[in-house]
Amino acid sequence: MDGTQVTGIHQLYARQSHLIDSGNAGGWADTFTPDGEFHSPTYPAPVVGRTPLRDFARDFARDARAGGEVRRHVVTNVYVESLDAEEARVSAYLQVMATRVAGGTRVLRLTALHDRLVRHGDDWRVARRDVRRDDTA
């Protein structure tokens, strides 16, 4: 597997967290394809397409602020399962961490990501993300 390709995928995952956690909702949405899909048991329905994804990221930031917390998407164990000229399959772990001002840090939830990426020039975008939560049976 080509090292530079895998490194580009690592960059995508690192960047996505910095974008959503810093409140750059549009930047986060742009890491998905125009018809990109986000499926997660945390939310009632899939989120599909750039504008809904941007609104979703904006709500995430608003909820964190309303809760008096800083939240971080800590991504680890990024594993590129398959990779060809156009597409990649990736699994990763995601710890959502929450910190209160002048307070402690806790693991809000531990999840796994299962993504289909498609190539976009020299970069990659998420075509479909499936999140699984460890605290749901």
Added chain:
Amino acid sequence: MDGTQVTGIHQLYARQSHLIDSGNAGGWADTFTPDGEFHSPTYPAPVVGRTPLRDFARDFARDARAGGEVRRHVVTNVYVESLDAEEARVSAYLQVMATRVAGGTRVLRLTALHDRLVRHGDDWRVARRDVRRDDTA
């Protein structure tokens, strides 16, 4: 140090966790050499060879299920200390995380891995893993 080689090693560590945590005990055991060794203060004796390693991974999954928990091996700080045509030395951090269904997530233990890898075609396998626990003196 060759980027593609280092990337291949990152892939190995990410993949190992996905294998053992998803219950693929045989797949996890196959990431070791046939005479691969696993040394950890968490367990009474070293585990050596594919069949004992597979049984060890199976027991890990069984214990987690029996405890009503999902457990994840969160690997970070993968550092390739040395690398040549046949062998690599790697250190990494490992957080074993445990999540209860409908409950919270906690750090079960924090450990460090010190591994000797040997090349296997385009891939790498663990010849010897030494785990150190932070909660033992």
Added chain:
Amino acid sequence: MDGTQVTGIHQLYARQSHLIDSGNAGGWADTFTPDGEFHSPTYPAPVVGRTPLRDFARDFARDARAGGEVRRHVVTNVYVESLDAEEARVSAYLQVMATRVAGGTRVLRLTALHDRLVRHGDDWRVARRDVRRDDTA
């Protein structure tokens, strides 16, 4: 972005944690440029230059031992924002974890690193590190 260059930066971050956490204060200080700067709200003033950085790392280790704790710098989400022949900008997340002997593990604090790296031969060094804490407003 060149994969081998990005991989070298990942190596730097992994290595820094292993150095400071294992008590190799001089080795950690040497990952900074001779006039490297460390800015963090955890400490009263910036730490600038190799000798002060080494003393800083030594104090970190001493405080952990005095507190009966093992501390680990768990670095994730290493994102190379920009990279040219001489310099790189990098953001990352840092969880400082603390484990008591025969006790549990907790997240001591969650922070973000914003670094300017400069090239040093085939390697990279930190010219300036800005740490932001999630628990300060």
